[in-house]
Amino acid sequence: MSPQSASGTTSPAEVLRYTAFSSDPGGGNPAGVVLDAAGLHDDEMLAIAAELGYSESAFLTAPPGGLGGGSGRAFTVRYFSPKAEVPFCGHATVAAAVALAERTGPGDLVFATRAGTVPVTVTETDGTLRATLTSVKPYVAGVAEQDVREALTALGWPATDLDPALPPRIAFAGARHLVLAAASRARLADLSYDFARLEALMHRLDLTTLQLVWRASATVFHVRDPFPVGGVVEDPATGAAAAAFGAYARELGAVPGESVLTLHQGEDLGRPGLLTVELREGDPHIRVSGAGARIPQPAD
CATH class of the missing domain: 3.10.310.10 (Diaminopimelate Epimerase; Chain A, domain 1)
Known part of the structure; x- marks a missing residue:
């Protein structure tokens, strides 16, 4: 090219x-x-x-x-x-x-x-390369109720479809993400949103993606990441948001301070990916790891 x-x-x-x-x-x-x-x-x-x-x-x-x-x-x-x-x-x-x-x-x-x-x-x-990144120091911040309502309106989600055990927050581990937790896997799977409206809100809040999550078990989550500010409807697997979510889960006490979380992403797009998020007691930084592979091109 x-x-x-x-x-x-x-x-x-x-x-x-x-x-x-x-x-x-x-x-x-x-x-x-x-x-x-x-x-x-x-x-x-x-x-x-x-x-x-x-x-x-x-x-x-x-x-x-x-x-x-x-x-x-x-x-x-x-x-x-x-x-x-x-x-x-x-x-x-x-x-x-x-x-x-x-x-x-x-x-x-x-x-x-x-x-x-x-x-x-x-x-x-066994021939598979795997990379682990260590995030910059993260933070978790509150988000105004009117901004949550605007995000839900853009998504077409009623407030009753949120998981009350995982309240909305803005989380950062290199980039800012709004974390919204769905109450069901079906809610997470049904994603069709107002691109322009969500993009405008994200620019105003300086967000890179929305981190939409559903908790499958104590340490397993399914996630999706709308990314209209980047010109992309949805990001298939999002390491920065995974790191931010690790900080969020720890800050809220949703997981122990020493934890390994598994995030499934991309299944709804036909590009399944697996992200591992490691939290270490006493260390504020988040570690995110996953495999990688070259995408063959016609000339290869």
């Missing part, structure tokens, strides 16, 4: 395609990955992301001297949706880490993002 910038110049960047949170290229969440974006301008990165049409793409550059002392395992990473740059993206982080591991081997990486420094560790088991 050699996209043109707004100025008409052509970029020689190699654009890779990987899926995150699945070892099956047909599952999880696809992301574009550019491992050497040093020569790209902002408009070129946005053009690549828009042409791919994935919810996000990751663009890496190796900083001089590196965060890792010039080890070749440290990178500055920027993330673009088809419509705009976003401060952090979990699934594109996993995709980029897996792409790097295929070239330089498993091990530790350091990503400098707009949201902060994100360590990533890649392991390999």
